[in-house]
Amino acid sequence: GMMEVGQRKVEREGLEGVISFKKEDCTALALPSDSFDAVMAAFGIRNFADLDAGLKEMCRVLRPGGVLTILELTTPVSFPMKQLFRIVSRDTSAYSYLTATIEAFPQGERMVDILLKAGFAEAHFRRLTFGICTMYTATK
Secondary structure, eight states: OOOHHHHHHHHHHTTTTTTTOOOOOSSSSSOTTOEEEEEEEEEEEGGOOSSHHHHHHHHHHEEEEEEEEEEEEEOOOOTTTHHHHHHHTHHHHHHHHHHHHHHSOOOOOOOOHHHHTTTEEEEEEEEEGTTTEEEEEEEE
16 A cells, blocks of 8 residues: 555656666565665564565665665663653553564664674664664665
8 A cells, every 4th residue: 555655656746767666575676686775674674574584685685885774663762762662552452563563673783783694794773763763774
């Protein structure tokens, strides 16, 4: 459904030749190696069935010196957002799936180690919005 909404927006803006949509397995992309300057993922990699394989594939399609940027929801580590997150996450009817995926996802230094093991030469992270979100950057 989200791809259909995106396609309509692309058509409305007259960007059909510039932006395209493809649904593929993130662990086996039908794209050539070393072909992209940048890869970006926002609020989705915590749902990858195989995080290591997906990151290795992102690294494969990046050209040397290319950059991966990941924006993902994370568990806040500082007051007051840490306490607020705990209160909100107790509402099991509304947030159980979301908080479970956030808490299960590797965060901070652990995610940096995973990026390096996937083949990236450098990896860093920066907590945003009081730690509710974290941006990871990695260079091939």
